[in-house]
Amino acid sequence: MAKIQVQTTINGETFDYLCDGQQSLLSVLRDELGLTGTKEGCSTGDCGACSITLDGQLVPSCLVLAAEAQGREIGTVEGVSSATGLHPIQQKFLEHAALQCGVCTPGLIVATRALLLKNPNPTEAEARYYLAGNLCRCTGYDKIIKAVLDAAASMRGESA
Amino acid sequence: MSNQNGSGSDRKFKVVGTRPIRHDGLDKVTGRANYGADLALPGMLQGAILRSPHAHARIKKLDVSKALAMPGVKAIVTSADFPEIGSGGMAAGESHIDPKDLQANIMARGKVLYHGHAVAAVAASTIEQAREACKMITVDYEVLKPVMTLAQALAKDAPILHEGRKAVGVPPLPEGDTNIMMRLANAKGDVDAAFKGADVVVEGWYEASMAHQGYIEPHATVVTTRENGQAEIWCSTQGPFAVKSMVAVTLQMDPNLIRVTPSEIGGGFGGKTTIYLEPVAVLLSRKARRPVKMVMSREEVFRATGPTSGTRIWAKLGVKKDGSFVAADTRMEFEAGGFAGSPMGAASMTLYAAYNIPNFRFEGLDIVVNRPKVAAYRAPGAPNAAYALETAIDELAQKLAIDPIDLRLKNAVKEGDVASYGPKYDRIGFIECLQAAKNHPQYKAPLGKNQGRGVGAGFWFNVGLQSSATVSINDDGSAVVRTGNPDIGGSRASMAITVAEELGIPVERVRPLVGDTDTVGYCDLTGGSRVTYATGMAVIEASKNVIEHLRARAATIWGCEVDAVEWRDGQAVGTNGASNNKPLSLADIAKQMAHTGGPIIASASVNPPAAGPGFGVHLCDIEVDPETGRSTVLRYLVVQDAGKAVHPSYVEGQFQGGAAQGIGWALWEEYLFDKDGKMENPGFLDYRMPVASDLPMIDTVVVEVPNPLHPYGVRGVGETPIVPPLATVGNAVSRAIGVRMHQLPMTPPRVLDAIETKKG
Ligand code: FES
Ligand code: FES
Numbered sequence: 001m002a003k004i005q006v007q008t009t010i011n012g013e014t015f016d017y018l019c020d021g022q023q024s025l026l027s028v029l030r031d032e033l034g035l036t037g038t039k040e041g042c043s044t045g046d047c048g049a050c051s052i053t054l055d056g057q058l059v060p061s062c063l064v065l066a067a068e069a070q071g072r073e074i075g076t077v078e079g080v081s082s083a084t085g086l087h088p089i090q091q092k093f094l095e096h097a098a099l100q101c102g103v104c105t106p107g108l109i110v111a112t113r114a115l116l117l118k119n120p121n122p123t124e125a126e127a128r129y130y131l132a133g134n135l136c137r138c139t140g141y142d143k144i145i146k147a148v149l150d151a152a153a154s155m156r157g158e159s160a
Numbered sequence: 161m162s163n164q165n166g167s168g169s170d171r172k173f174k175v176v177g178t179r180p181i182r183h184d185g186l187d188k189v190t191g192r193a194n195y196g197a198d199l200a201l202p203g204m205l206q207g208a209i210l211r212s213p214h215a216h217a218r219i220k221k222l223d224v225s226k227a228l229a230m231p232g233v234k235a236i237v238t239s240a241d242f243p244e245i246g247s248g249g250m251a252a253g254e255s256h257i258d259p260k261d262l263q264a265n266i267m268a269r270g271k272v273l274y275h276g277h278a279v280a281a282v283a284a285s286t287i288e289q290a291r292e293a294c295k296m297i298t299v300d301y302e303v304l305k306p307v308m309t310l311a312q313a314l315a316k317d318a319p320i321l322h323e324g325r326k327a328v329g330v331p332p333l334p335e336g337d338t339n340i341m342m343r344l345a346n347a348k349g350d351v352d353a354a355f356k357g358a359d360v361v362v363e364g365w366y367e368a369s370m371a372h373q374g375y376i377e378p379h380a381t382v383v384t385t386r387e388n389g390q391a392e393i394w395c396s397t398q399g400p401f402a403v404k405s406m407v408a409v410t411l412q413m414d415p416n417l418i419r420v421t422p423s424e425i426g427g428g429f430g431g432k433t434t435i436y437l438e439p440v441a442v443l444l445s446r447k448a449r450r451p452v453k454m455v456m457s458r459e460e461v462f463r464a465t466g467p468t469s470g471t472r473i474w475a476k477l478g479v480k481k482d483g484s485f486v487a488a489d490t491r492m493e494f495e496a497g498g499f500a501g502s503p504m505g506a507a508s509m510t511l512y513a514a515y516n517i518p519n520f521r522f523e524g525l526d527i528v529v530n531r532p533k534v535a536a537y538r539a540p541g542a543p544n545a546a547y548a549l550e551t552a553i554d555e556l557a558q559k560l561a562i563d564p565i566d567l568r569l570k571n572a573v574k575e576g577d578v579a580s581y582g583p584k585y586d587r588i589g590f591i592e593c594l595q596a597a598k599n600h601p602q603y604k605a606p607l608g609k610n611q612g613r614g615v616g617a618g619f620w621f622n623v624g625l626q627s628s629a630t631v632s633i634n635d636d637g638s639a640v641v642r643t644g645n646p647d648i649g650g651s652r653a654s655m656a657i658t659v660a661e662e663l664g665i666p667v668e669r670v671r672p673l674v675g676d677t678d679t680v681g682y683c684d685l686t687g688g689s690r691v692t693y694a695t696g697m698a699v700i701e702a703s704k705n706v707i708e709h710l711r712a713r714a715a716t717i718w719g720c721e722v723d724a725v726e727w728r729d730g731q732a733v734g735t736n737g738a739s740n741n742k743p744l745s746l747a748d749i750a751k752q753m754a755h756t757g758g759p760i761i762a763s764a765s766v767n768p769p770a771a772g773p774g775f776g777v778h779l780c781d782i783e784v785d786p787e788t789g790r791s792t793v794l795r796y797l798v799v800q801d802a803g804k805a806v807h808p809s810y811v812e813g814q815f816q817g818g819a820a821q822g823i824g825w826a827l828w829e830e831y832l833f834d835k836d837g838k839m840e841n842p843g844f845l846d847y848r849m850p851v852a853s854d855l856p857m858i859d860t861v862v863v864e865v866p867n868p869l870h871p872y873g874v875r876g877v878g879e880t881p882i883v884p885p886l887a888t889v890g891n892a893v894s895r896a897i898g899v900r901m902h903q904l905p906m907t908p909p910r911v912l913d914a915i916e917t918k919k920g
Contacts, residue, residue: 020288036198037191041376042458046844049376073311073478077191094181097809099651100817102188103195103377103426125853132853135844137374137427138649139813140820141852 011079215837277464377426619885664730689876822885
């Protein structure tokens with residue numbers, strides 16, 4: 001089967017890859033491009049471990065076809081920190097011990113970034129509903145939600 | 161969150177009890193950390209497994225010839241490639257495993273025992289090729305009637321899963337072929353007479369569904385084999401040394417040929433204490449002479465790994481008017497899945513462990529059914545047992561019109577009491593936990609219409625077992641600590657805290673590492689709530705051994721006797737005759753290592769036979785919508801004795817995570833099978849684990865009644881938190897609707913049914 005050639009932007013950098021028509025973007029990110037920070041928990045869109053942004057929209061990359069990424073902007077966990085250090089969301093996840101095994105963490109950080117771009121001052125309920133697509137089996141969500149609200153406060157320049 | 165100190169350890173800690181940022185955290189928030197599926201090797205093949213479409217069938221013929229000819233296919237493995245082995249127990253952490261069963265669960269031999277049971281495996285250049293080839297394997301099955309429920313398994317004319325296999329355990333045992341694999345029973349006192357003397361008696365059946373551990377990371381492995389027979393195994397596991405011995409026994413290999421490197425682990429909860437893919441990948445890699453990667457899909461995880469037992473438990477409990485328990489009687493039926501080995505034994509030991517009950521009896525049955533073979537799940541068996549007993553206690557509290565915490569306080573075990581399972585309790589914190597729950601503001605919060613408050617308690621043994629640790633000092637005075645326990649929830653941080661505490665250096669100056677089976681001393685599983693306790697003890701010992709070196713080095717530098725050197729607050733301090741010397745810091749001594757005897761490194765190993773049990777008390781406030789039957793958790797509190805919390809955030813995290821899993825099990829999670837025994841909900845959409853919007857904040861109280869068996873007073877904390885929630889949530893729902901619920905999960909239809917029955 002002929003491969004499809006795709007050019008896309010990932011975390012601000014241009015990437016070219018070849019993919020099969022049925023291949024998921026998650027599979028290309030992980031298996032072809034070595035961006036294994038994005039995790040696979042289900043491949044059916046139900047766990048959020050594979051969360052990325054596509055032109056700023058939060059999506060499960062397991063449900064996006066790799067070919068659909070042509071000309072789009074992809075954001076993954078690898079692009080969240082910067083040369084100056086961790087993103088406040090990452091910092092707050094660490095400070096609040098919002099991860100145990102950590103496998104849900106990349107997806108949650110990408111999802112939280114998308115949430116706070118849309119809504120810089122979410123209520124607890126808003127954060128819980130926005131992140132309802134990101135399963136965490138270890139923490140019971142308590143410390144995750146605290147980290148998210150605290151990160152929001154610190155990004156607004158308030159100290160929580 | 162708050163801390164409550166039981167009186168106790170006088171030791172003043174500097175680092176233990178603080179909340180530093182975990183050392184592995186940076187890699188986990190940036191996506192650098194490598195989990196099971198994140199490794200790729202040059203020339204690596206992809207493996208896929210063909211699984212049984214039947215719940216119960218005999219394999220009459222298996223033909224792989226067409227599949228072998230498919231494009232990209234490099235190797236195929238079936239049970240014929242596994243050596244025949246005899247039966248016999250094999251210790252594996254908390255459970256005993258029959259090697260023959262272990263092997264037959266990994267690859268069906270002769271018979272498939274559940275839908276999704278592995279029958280063959282293919283390695284090919286791509287995963288699509290491997291999956292296509294699986295479809296070309298032809299299997300001729302003689303389909304047998306599936307045994308899906310405990311009632312079906314116990315029926316007189318039930319189909320038999322393991323023909324010719326006899327039940328073991330305490331007589332009377334069933335004669336002839338049976339699906340009962342084990343029977344346990346025990347009694348104390350005159351139970352029947354005691355019930356006659358009781359003022360109030362409750363009895364009933366309490367059912368809980370099979371539930372999955374639900375770790376977000378599916379099982380994954382990458383295996384390389386060599387011409388000399390060596391196998392390098394990378395996998396997501398709670399116990400690299402356990403993987404090594406289980407692979408050795410299933411493949412009848414010399415363990416010396418096997419090296420296991422644990423990846424970062426994306427959750428386990430007991431489910432990653434056994435093996436599924438690793439021996440298959442070894443065989444495929446040997447045949448193909450290439451590295452082989454195998455990763456399960458979520459559907460495979462549900463159909464073929466975990467879960468924990470569904471149970472039917474009949475319990476009867478009798479009390480005097482003043483609330484003192486006089487007698488208890490229980491019959492427990494545990495689903496083992498396709499092979500023997502449910503956690504019924506542990507359940508029977510934990511059942512009465514939290515209370516003084518002068519007369520008791522129990523019977524427990526381990527029963528095979530055509531469902532996935534159960535694996536350990538957080539305090540295996542104890543939540544099921546506690547569900548029955550703690551619900552019965554709540555019914556008694558209602559009948560006697562006694563406060564449910566007071567009723568428990570009246571009967572709670574304390575130091576010096578003899579546990580129902582034998583030993584005498586040393587210092588324990590059950591009473592302190594009950595009091596802390598009673599004094600918590602949540603216990604007094606007003607309840608509205610359709611709301612109910614549940615109380616539940618739980619007990620878990622915790623384990624000790626074998627651990628080793630090595631501490632080495634760098635020439636800049638920083639330290640490295642190596643152990644063999646995969647870090648599943650912050651244990652690297654607690655190991656580093658321990659070294660920092662002992663050596664008197666900042667925790668950031670300690671680098672904690674998890675080694676592979678060739679680079680660290682033996683460590684039993686990350687499981688049984690044992691890592692911070694037992695591996696932590698090895699780390700304390702190793703650190704103390706390092707301090708001996710440091711004192712000797714200081715003595716060399718000063719030209720004095722070692723006895724004249726004390727290690728105090730991170731420095732060598734001279735005493736008697738050496739006190740004129742300026743204290744030497746760890747960095748000072750490290751700088752001079754090369755001239756004072758060379759590198760400084762020390763190891764230690766421990767094998768504590770006991771661990772000091774954990775007790776917890778939970779409160780749950782629930783509102784039930786009488787129109788839909790839907791339950792909403794309004795408030796939740798976990799109170800538990802941690803002995804001493806080394807890193808309190810991760811202790812609270814264990815409390816909250818265990819509670820959330822228990823809430824899911826109580827309200828939403830269940831295995832649904834169709835009439836042919838096919839699981840109908842093998843995905844996160846239909847197997848409903850709690851999501852963020854399902855839960856409130858989960859409040860915690862860390863009680864600290866020091867454990868006399870540990871130098872810091874530490875108790876394991878990982879498992880106890882899942883013991884109380886089933887009953888706690890059940891009691892809350894029952895009180896909210898005014899009808900006693902007897903079956904989990906309490907889905908909206910079941911709750912509506914109960915409300916209807918009440919209306920009559
Ligand atoms: S892997 Fe994409 S949502 Fe689970
Ligand atoms: S930290 Fe393990 S799944 Fe979230």
